[in-house]
Amino acid sequence: MNQYLFGRGRARWLPFLLLIPGLLAYIIIALGPSIATSVFSLTDATGVPNIPVNWIGLENYNEFLFRGLASRDNLDALTRTLIFMIAVTTIQFTLGLVVALLLNQGLKGTRFFRTLFFMPVILGVAIQGLIWSLFLYPQGGPMANFLGLFGVQSEFLGGQPNEAFFWVIFVQIWANMGITMVIFLAGLQTVPAELYEVAQIDGANGWQRFRNVTWPLITPVVNTNLLLNIIGSLQAWQLFLVLTGYKAGTQVLGYLVFAEGFGQTTGSVSSSFRQGYAAAASMVLFALVLLIGLTAQYLLNRREQRLGY
C-alpha cells in the first residue's frame, strides 16, 4: 500500500509545493512586515521618507521599559491591556455562550435575535464609536436618562479614567459578542440531537446535559473562541481612539503604539513621528500576545487531547 498520498519519488514533495503560494503570501503580507518592525525597533525611524534612519540598538526598549517615569506610564498601559483582555474575554465569552445556547433552542424569533446580536460586528469601529458617544452623552443622553431613573450619574467616556475604561470594555463586548455567539452556534449545531435524547432518558437535568454533553462536544469552538477573544482584546485599540482619545489613564498598549508612531501623544499638533520607538512598543505587545497566546493554546490543546479530539 502506498503510504504517500501524492505518490513516491519526486511526487512526495508535492504537498510542500502546494504550500508555496500560501507561504509566499504569508511571508509578504505578515512575516515580512513583522520582521521589518523588529528591525525598525532598533532604529530612530520616523516613518517620514528621506530622513536618515540611525541604528540605536536597544535604546527604544530601554526608554520604553526603564527611562524616567514614562516607563511607569508604559507599564501601566501594559497592566491595563491585561485587565482589558481578562475582562473582555471573560464577559464576551460567557455572554456569547449564553446567547448562543438560548438561540439554539429553536424558539420563535431566533433569526431576528441572531441578526440583532450579530449586527454590531458588521459596523465599522467609527460607527460603533459614534453610536456610543451619542448614547453615552452625559447631558440628557439615553443612558444618562436611564441611569438617572436609579439615581446613578456617570460622566461616561469623558469622566475619570476608570469610568471611561469601563465603558470602552462595555462597547468592545457589545461590538464583538456577535462573532463569539456565531462561532458557538456553529459548534452547538454539530452536537447530535440523539445524545440529548439519551441524556434526557437517563434523567439528566438541563445543567447536567450542558456539562456532560454540550460542553465536551463543543471543545473545538470553545478553544477557538477563547483564543480569538484573548488575542483580539490584547490588540484592541481603535475603540479607545474613537471613544476616549489619548486620555491620561486610559491607554492600552495598542493605542500607545499608534499614538507614538503618528505623533498623537502630547495633544500638540506639532508632535514628532517616532515610528522606531512605536515599533519597539509593538514588539513588547507582540511578546505579550505571543506569551499569553502560546500558553493558552498549550493548555487548550492539552484539554482537547484529554477529551479525545
Added chain:
Amino acid sequence: MSKRIWIFMGLLVVASLLFVACGGGAPAEEAAEEPAAEVEEAVEEVEEAAEEGEPVTLRVLIHQNPPMVEFMEAFNDEFEAAYPNVTVDMSIVEAGDLATVSQTRLTANDVDVIDIFGFANGAQPYMTDVDAPNWQQFIEAGLLMDLTGQPFVDNYDEATITDAGSYDGKVYSINLGRVSYSGMFVNEDLLAANNVAVPTTWDELVAACETLTAAGANCMTAGGGDSWPIFVGAYGLLGALYPDQEALVEGLWTGDIKWNDEQTLELWEKYQYYAQEMLEPGVTGLSHDATPARFAAGDVGFMPTGVWQAPALEEAEPGFEWSYIPFPGSDNPEDNQYLFGKYDQGWAIAANTPSEEAALNYLAMFSEPDNYEAFANAVGFIPTQPTATLATQLGEEVAPYLESFRVGYEQFWIAPKGAGQWANGGEGASWFQPFNEWDDAAALAEQAQADLQAGLDSLSE
C-alpha cells in the same frame, strides 16, 4: 493523473512567482530612482495638460473648522471658475489627525496643497535629546516645496513668514492667521440680567460665577468631550500667572521654575476651581464643535475658548450679545491684559506635486488681499496680511490686545524624554475630576514636578 497534478502545480507556482515579482523586488538603486523618475514624468504630463487646457485635479487637504470649510468651498468654486481646467478635490480631517494624514499623503504623493499649522515647538538651545517637530521632519525629508521668492509671499507680514513659515532661511508655508485661545466669550445679556459686571480679576470672576449659579444659570461651558478644550480654556490662567510663556518653558527645563513652587501651586488651585466649580456639569460629553450652540442657548455666563469659535457662535444665534475678554486669571487686573495664542492654519505645497502651476495659482489667488481679508473675517483669524482688517465684532473685541499679543506656552513646550504623563502642567486643568482622577491640587503639583524631573534627570544618565 500524477502528471496532470504536476503540470497544474507547476503553473500555480509560476503564477505565484509572477505575482510576487509584479509586487516589487526592484534592485535598491532602481527602486530609489523610480519614484523620482515617475514624479518627473507625472509633472511633465500635468504641465503639458495644463498648457493644453486639459483637466487638472488639485488635491487640497484642510482641517475641520466649520467656517473655514464653508469659506474654502466657496473659494474653490471661484478658483475653478478662474481656472476652468482645474478641479479642486478638497479633503477635510480633524485637526488632531492633520499631521498624520499629511505625512501619509505627502509620502504617497497623494496631495498637492496641505493645510499646516504655524511652525512651533522647535528644539531650543536649552533642550537636549528632543525630536524634531513634524513640520521640520517634513521639510528635512524634502516633502514641502520651497516657496521663497514667490510673489504672493510678500503679501504677508515679514514676522509671520519668519516665525511661522520659515526654516533654515527658506519659506515653506504662508501662515494665514493668528488665533488667541486664552480669552473667554462673555454672555452680556445673562450678566446684565443678573447685575454682574464683566470680571477683570479672578476674585470678580469667582463672585460672578457664584451669582450666576445662585440664580440657576451656569458659569462656564467648554467642549470636555474632546478633552483638549478643557486645558486650552485654562490657558488664560497660565498666562495670567506667567506672562512670558517662553521663559516659563525655559525655566521648567532649567529647573528655575517648578510645577510645585509657591507661585505655581496657586495655578493648580485655580485649575481645580475652574474644572470643578466653574465648568457646568455634563461638559465631559460636550464636543468642541457643539459648544457655541450650547453657549448661545443663553443660560451660561462664559465660554473660555479660542477666537475661532466666534463665527460659529454668530451663526448659532445671530442676535446673541457677546464680548471676548482675556481670562481674568490674576487678582491684579494688570496681569489680565494679554491674549496668548498661536499661528494657526497655513498653506504649503507638496514638493513632488505634479500640479505645481495649479498649486501656486491656488495660493496666489487665495493670497490676493480681498480674498484673504474675506477669509480672515469668515474664520475669525487675526490677520497676517498687514492690509487686512477684521471688520467683525471679533475684530473690535481683540483690537485692544493685538499690540500685546503673545505666543502661548504650548507653542514652546516639548517634554523631555522619560518624563511622565503628568509633566506637561499646561494640560493640568483637564486632570482634575470629573475629567480625570485628581482631586488634590497640591498632590497633583508634586506629581507633575516629579514626572518632569524624572525626564530631566534621565537626560544626564
